Amino acid sequence: MKKENIVKVAVGEPTARITRARAAAYRQSEAMASKELSMLQDEKLIQRINSKRVALDERNENTPACSQPKRRAVLKDITNVVCDISHKKCLNATKISRSKKKGRKGSINVSKVAPSIAAERYQLAVDSATSIGQEVENTSLQVAKVVSSAKLDKNSLCHANEIIRKDCDKDSQLKMQELGNHLQLQRISKKAEKFLKKEKSAVSATPDFTDIDADLRDPQFCSQYASDIYRNLHVAEIIRRPDSRYTERVQQDITPTMRRILIDWLVEVCEEYKLVPDTLYLTVHLVDMFLSQKCILRQKLQLLGITCMLIASKYEEICAPGVEEFCFITDNTYTKSEILELESQVLNGLGFQLSAPTAKTFLRRFLRAAHSSYEGSSLELEFLAKYLTELTLVHYDFLKFLPSAIAASAIFLARWTLKQSGNPWNSTLEYYTKYKAADLKTTVLALQSLQLNSDACPSNAIRAKYHQDKFNRVAALLSPELCDTLFQT
Template identity: 65%
Template sequence: MQKMLSSQHVLPPDLLSVKIKVKGVSMSFQKEDACNSLGIADIDSDSKDPQDCSQYAPEIYKHMLVTELDHRAPANYMETLQSDVTANMRGILIDWLIEVAEEYKLVPDTLYLTVNLIDRSLSQIYIEKQRLQLLGVTCMLIASKYEEILAPQVEEFCFITDNTYKREEVLKMERQVVDMMHFNLSVPTTKTFLRRFIQAAQTSYKDPCLELEYLANYLAELTLVEYDFIKFLPSLIAASAVFLARWTLNQSVHPWNPTLEHYTNYRAPELRSTVLALEDLQLNISRCPLNAIREKYRLQKFKSVADLSSPERVQSLFE
């Protein structure tokens, strides 16, 4: 759980809304007690799950929207630092790690943090291609220790590489990575925001819509293997995944509403570029051969959402 807002980030009680600017990004936050008058559903008042921390959730997520700017890799690190490793190699590595995560039944947060650590590491140190897999399993080891109740052992990560790397090599790389990260592993990822945004989207339904949850998660996970999506903030990807999921499931109603705008802090036009890029992934316009995510979400337990698509392109909503 992210640490709470510092005093300078707490919203003034006497204001209906406040706009802040952090590193050139403008964000507006509205007071929670103004929700009802604007037709915005209160998604925290009826929460029965103590893990939702509903009493503090608004402040926590506002804090995350600010701090997500500090924990992302530069969007051009592959061109400026890496000469032996390519974006395609990165995609192949992550596609394989998705299969590893499924094999060991790791939680989604572990996978997202793994990718975050890989990108942050590759943006800081030069890696030869024969050591890229070592970096990948090491980042998953670190993420597992942080997110899992029972993390796989070092030896298991050596085993899945056919013992290409020894235990000592993995541990040495682990020390190097956590040192680069300054042990800062509590970072907002797309999955962090997606939980909140799906919760907001579910207020449109009488009963929780599992297809919406699975489809939004599927669309968000598709971006993990795509180097080009590093340029988008995690919260922006999460909001766009919800937008496109709602459009895919129902074209008769606009996928965005005041509740989603309030909790995501994004207006529909601000999602345009990301939603269109995400739809290209959904339709596999580039014929990407990396299919770990698609095969995962074709399973019946996820209601085969990987096979869903809208008969009408989402571009029409932005014209």
């Protein structure tokens, strides 16, 4: 028997003489077994894939559409601006084109991103402007036709006005209203520039004065830019100022007495949490600005006060108190959600314009000018000027005066209270405050009435604050009678 006729059989099977036919049968049975095994494996793989697909389909059916992850539009979340365009346009603006590279199948070539949101906003503004121009042109043509076809009588003019009213839709009216607001702001800025030119021409003839910006060593004084900075602040105080009669014009349930009680309580809150004076001044400014625009009930006045203090402390403080602290200080009268909701209303109502010059802003500059020519205690002069300036926060009648005029009047009265031997006003103060002594007469007399407490004001938080030893008890000082000769040029 040849060797190729002997084959190995499985263990446990009897060995026998294998013929060629029997060997061929064995080989055929092994091929069939391997084929059946591969078929079984393929069936199991197909069943596993189908089961996964069924489970995935069931999960997609049970899962709501909102839970599936969404793709973020490029630049929409980064720019932090509200997009005026629809969602589809935003996605089209950031659409990425795919192209196959040479020699590589299926590779993606990312093209440059489409123009940004700002470019689209500019294009939309241009399109809207052209559309408004076309509408106005069309209406003017229609009016010209009406006027030319008919005589210039009252009926034809009324008909022309009706055509204009019909063609001007709400969107164009809103756009024209925005344009009017912008023009009004430009007019206010022009008035402010005229005011500064007038003040500059008035002080141009002042004699020699002490240059308080000559020291360039201390960078915190910003000596090179101080004059330009305060020139802009003089313009800003005219533009960003509250209505001096908002309790009569806007509010229906709020009185000046309620405002005085609120601010007197806010002074105590600032002392409790040891907040800087700038926070108090900005808080009062935000309260007056919001009350000048929107009418509220008296039950919400305290809520408005703590909300504005929360905003001001975020703006001025290094470590601002939390919302829970303001809830606690009101004995949990208002909830956290109410404070946050009103905070959003205040910020949106003010257009997020929180930077505004207050009397404290100008007082720093004017005190430097006063110290340059003052022979007495500069610390006592500073405390007394701050005390007189804070007294004006409580009283509603001082809203009619500019913050710079209040700060200059406080310097005038403080110098007169501490020293009556000379004139409290000089050329240096006149140059840096942009006020002459005659311009401050009304404000100084009103401020002296507060200092002497002639009205017997019951709000004594500021007086109690400056009666402390750390402020040299300047609240106990009283100024003598003012002479008319002090206000003569």
